[in-house]
Amino acid sequence: MTEGTAELIEFVNRDAWDGVYHVVQCRRALSPSGLPGIDYALNPYGGCEHGCIYCYAPEVTHTDWQEWRVVRVKANVVTRLAAELPGISGTIGIGTVTDPYQGAEKRFQLTRRCLEVLRDRGYRTHIHTKSDLILRDLDLIAAGPGEVGVTVTGLNENRSKITEPGAPLPARRLEALRQLSAASVDCYVLIGPVLDHLEGHEEEFCDAVAATGVKRACLDALNLRPQLEARLGRMGICGSERARERIWELLTAAGLKVQNVF
Numbered sequence: 001m002t003e004g005t006a007e008l009i010e011f012v013n014r015d016a017w018d019g020v021y022h023v024v025q026c027r028r029a030l031s032p033s034g035l036p037g038i039d040y041a042l043n044p045y046g047g048c049e050h051g052c053i054y055c056y057a058p059e060v061t062h063t064d065w066q067e068w069r070v071v072r073v074k075a076n077v078v079t080r081l082a083a084e085l086p087g088i089s090g091t092i093g094i095g096t097v098t099d100p101y102q103g104a105e106k107r108f109q110l111t112r113r114c115l116e117v118l119r120d121r122g123y124r125t126h127i128h129t130k131s132d133l134i135l136r137d138l139d140l141i142a143a144g145p146g147e148v149g150v151t152v153t154g155l156n157e158n159r160s161k162i163t164e165p166g167a168p169l170p171a172r173r174l175e176a177l178r179q180l181s182a183a184s185v186d187c188y189v190l191i192g193p194v195l196d197h198l199e200g201h202e203e204e205f206c207d208a209v210a211a212t213g214v215k216r217a218c219l220d221a222l223n224l225r226p227q228l229e230a231r232l233g234r235m236g237i238c239g240s241e242r243a244r245e246r247i248w249e250l251l252t253a254a255g256l257k258v259q260n261v262f
């Protein structure tokens, strides 16, 4: 592949086309990470099709919010990763900025191929996603050390279609957690940001989470960056500390280990 969207015609599954992809070459696959428990960050894609309205990654990466959904496919990331790994040790965080199992991954399989390289060399991985596409790679994930976080922010499908329009619906993510747990993968549910629509639905939500068999939960409050605050304000959406506290209480009572995100 070379730079430019025209090259994408080599990927034959046109039915799966659900985004705008821009094929690029990356200079480096890995970057040192300041996230707790993660030594190096690996993001096979730039930008994210999930289009979550509460996403603050565009502001962190100084990307226009509309541009964020134009996914950059790092065509050479697998070879770059293989070249950079010698001399590197520690945990590799996959999907620290964008979702490694967004729609592009169905077509390009860069995350899977990176995982193959990391498994071959025995690296510990920490994967974070909002997609049940991760189940496609359960064989690789279960075969090596590491952990997986799956974000679920509520059960209401209509709400999910508004707040996370490109992401799989909540039931599919819960099913991913169920299958990861059943396969004895060290996994956790990331509930965040806790938005106001969860108020009054905490019990039903926590019952569904606990039923997956997941043993850990990370809760995250709404991280309001300036542009994000303006956007959510226009949509009348805000975070809920009350729901966050109630969910913490309920999941703890259900036997889960609960903590704040990082």
Ligand code: SF4
Pocket (backbone or CB within 6 Å): 048, 049, 050, 051, 052, 054, 055, 056, 057, 097, 098, 099, 130
């Ligand atoms: S899945 Fe993550 S990176 Fe992608 S849009 Fe949503 S919050 Fe942003």
